[in-house]
Amino acid sequence: AQKITQTQPGMFVQEKEAVTLDCTYDTSDPSYGLFWYKQPSSGEMIFLIYQGSYDQQNATEGRYSLNFQKARKSANLVISASQLGDSAMYFCAMREGGRNDYKLSFGAGTTVTVRA
């Protein structure tokens, strides 16, 4: 079964608007971490934001915020005030606890295109 599901293959957003990227996850482990990465056309993986399963508050990093809904097992990324440089592929990933706690499981990604 897929551990991470990203249902939006591609999205367009107008510059300066906000965009929400969906991510749902599947785990029975009570301890896990959720990550978002950005992959621009140059190909590198850039870490954006992290949310731990026991964190009480939603994570925020600058223009990035994570809408964490534990009961729904969703961890959506919100990018506010989109910029042209935000055009990239975005991946949601999860790391579970237990003896495989070093493995990141990635979703298929969402391509974001910011229009001027």
Place this chain on the structure above:
Amino acid sequence: NAGVMQNPRHLVRRRGQEARLRCSPMKGHSHVYWYRQLPEEGLKFMVYLQKENIIDESGMPKERFSAEFPKEGPSILRIQQVVRGDSAAYFCASSQDRVASYNEQFFGPGTRLTVL
């Protein structure tokens, strides 16, 4: 403070040749992880190594693929007798300790392997 280094960044091989991908972890990091990204997909875990030890190679194809992380020098991912299906981006990540709770894996820029 250099990040994770990977070389070469791009590698072209003909079917049947060998590919050697190198990863130098961040200074002070002794844990290395390799991931593969096939076209239009997310990253998939391949192998986890510590210095001189393979901890988990469950994500690595059983044949033609091998990985090492010697006491001195970079980690090497070796693919023998490459086939077209090996064309992908190969990412290396490193961490200071075995990853647990909030502890990012720092990714390198990736090596893009093209098999002709």
